[in-house]
Amino acid sequence: MNKHEWLQRIYDQYMAYEKREKRIVRFFQAIIVITFFSLWEIASRFQWIDPLLFSSPSSIWHLFITKIRDHTLLSHTTVTLTETILGFIVGTMIGVCFATILWWFPRVSKIVDPYLVILNAMPKVALGPILIVALGPNMTSIVAMGAIISIIITTIVVYTSFKEVDANYIKVLQTFGATKQQWFTEVILPASFPTIISTLKVNVGLSWVGVIVGEFLVSKQGLGYMIIYGFQVFNFTLVLLSLLMIALLSSIMYQLVGWLEKKLIKRA
Amino acid sequence: MPILTIDQVMHAYVTNQSAVLALDHLSLNVERGEFLSFLGPSGCGKTTLLSIVAGLITPTKGRVLIEGKEIHTMRQTIGYMLQHDYLFPWKTIEQNVTLGLKLTGKYSEKTKRQTLALLHQIGLRDVDDRYPNELSGGMRQRAALVRTLATDPKILLLDEPFSALDYQTKLKLEDLVWETLKQYRKTALLVTHDIGEAIAMSDRIVLFTARPGKIQKIVTVPDSLRACTPFQARQHPDFSPLFQMIWKELESIEQT
Structure with a gap:
């Protein structure tokens, strides 16, 4: 057996091991889901838990079908999803803008x-009631809730990451006589992309809460x-x-942010 | 006229505790095409001096003139190379080396081609579209050299650019930088801790005292060593005696 074949065999063994490991993980993940819903269903049928309070997967499923048929579930979901996405985007953007202002004007940041x-x-x-009175009991105030909940934390986290960018990168730009705007677009912002993405992940959850x-x-x-109701x-x-709808949709949003992360941060 | 004049420069660092004198009445003339090394104990203000020459900080007192003009009008005639390459990880090698051209508004098809040609000339082929993390430390530092040279600066400031590299790569890069600078007749100021490197590369070596940084002595490297590449110079019979002399000089600085 020559060296090439030998290396190929080692590689194949490794890949086979990896594949098997992945299958085992997937298997147990599936087991957990199936067990959870089966136990829930059984416990509810045999009245081990109060079916009035904890319901059961089958009755939730029937309700799901009914609600799909009369189109109410779709409309409620669309409304919430729109509000959450808007709140998420507005919150993150305002937060990043605030962080930029703080970075640009160090004195403002100190103050x-x-x-x-x-x-x-x-x-x-806790600001909810005030918002609703101020903006009216409509979509605007709900989007505002979704946004306001993530603005400050985004500001703080992103500003901290702006400040932590290695000053030597700025030094490189300075030696080329770059302007402050160029510092921001060439170094500060791209260097902070990983942090901004991770705040996006946090904000997905926060916007849903809001x-x-x-x-x-x-x-x-x-x-x-x-x-x-x-x-x-x-x-x-x-x-x-x-609750199940929220869990499903927020997971999908989270996955989308993960996908965006891969797109934006190719290297680094 | 000297290309660089450092005239009675004093610089103080102010902190919450006190004001500390980093550089004390420093004067120095550098001729066009000269290679100068700054040697001295850490904390002697060598890097401060480079930052002042680069126009990154304004000296508390004194002036720095490039070709007789104040530096803030001349910033683009200076190239600065740092201890680490500081290539931007989110830019390709091509985007990295042409960064200076774009920032200084010199970017054109012609300057881009020249820069890439220089990149290939110093042995970085087929890496234009790669990202810095795909390159070795020596390759990255070479790319950083190209980035610095791309804007065609008259004076190069080298702040321990070889100290983070392994010994073999360091020796190779010393030769490469030395040859490239000689070829383009660049003036260079090198900050280093390595006496051998200073002797092998320089025309003159400036020895600093620490706290505050002052010029203790300027050693002129003999012609026999200056004619050699850094690698050859290290093997030359004149190398060792000069090394001993500078060693003793630095010892005496540390004792005072």
């Missing part, structure tokens, strides 16, 4: 530093409304259906 700490520590959802709380308060439409009429099947 507002304590206020940022206070704003960050404050629970933003939007759902907003819908609780406005109580007109959306998945948050479905939860609060189901709670009021004691229809927990409806609550759990909404």
Whole structure:
């Protein structure tokens, strides 16, 4: 056997091992899902858990079909999804803009530093009632909730990453007589892309929190409304259906951000 | 007229604790095409001096003239090479080496071609579209040299550019940089801790005292060594005696 064949065999063995490992992981992941839903269904049928409170996968499924048929689920989901995506984008963009201002004007950053700490520590959802009164009980105030919840943390995290960019990269630009705007576009922003993407991932979750709380308060439409309505009429099947929809959609959004990450950060 | 005049430069660093004198009445003339090395204990303000010459910081007192003119009007005549390559990881090698051209508004099809030709000339072929993390340390530092030379600076400032490399790569790069600079008749200031490197590469060696940084002595390297490439110079019989002399000189600086 020559060296080439030998290396090929070692490589094949390695790949076979990797493939097997992947299959085992997938297998157990599937087992967990199946077990969870089966146990839930069985426990509910045999009244080990209160079916009124915890419902069951089958009744959630039936409700899902009914709601799809009468088109209400689609409309509620579309509303919530639109609000969340808008809140997410607006929140992240304003946060990055604030971070840019702080980086551009160091004195502003020194001045507002304590206020940022206070704003960050404050629970933003507590602003909900004020927002709804100020902007009206409509989509605008819900989007504002989705955005406001992530603005401050985005500002702080992105600004910190702007500051932590190795000063020697700036030095390289300075020796070419670059302007401050060029520092920003050539170094600060691209060097911070990884951080910005990771705040995007955090913001996906935060925007959902903001939007759902907003819908609780406005109580007109959306998945948050479905939860609060189901709670009021004691229809927990409806609550759990909404929860599952939220889990599904937020995972998809998270995956999309992951895909964006791969697109944007080719190297580094 | 000397290409670079450092005239009675003093510089103080101010911190919350105190103001510290980093450079004390420094004066120096550098002729066109000369290769100067700055040797001295750490904290002697060598890097501060380079930053001042590059126009990155303004000296507290004194002037720096390039061809008789104040430096802030001449920034684009200076090229600065740092200890690490600081190639931008999100740019390809081509984008990295042409960065200076774009920033200084000199980018054109012609300058781009010249820069890429220089890249190939110093042994970096087929890497234009690669990213820095695909290159070895020596290759990256060579790309950084091309980036610095691309804007055709008159004076090159080299701040320990070889210190992060392994010994073999360092020796090879010394020769390459030396030959490239001689070929294009560039003036260069090199900051280094390595006495051998200073002797092998320079025409004159400036010895610094520490805190505050002052010029202790300027050693002129004999013609016999200057005629050789850095690698040959290290083997030359005149190398060792000069090394000993500078060694003793630096020892005496540290004791005072």
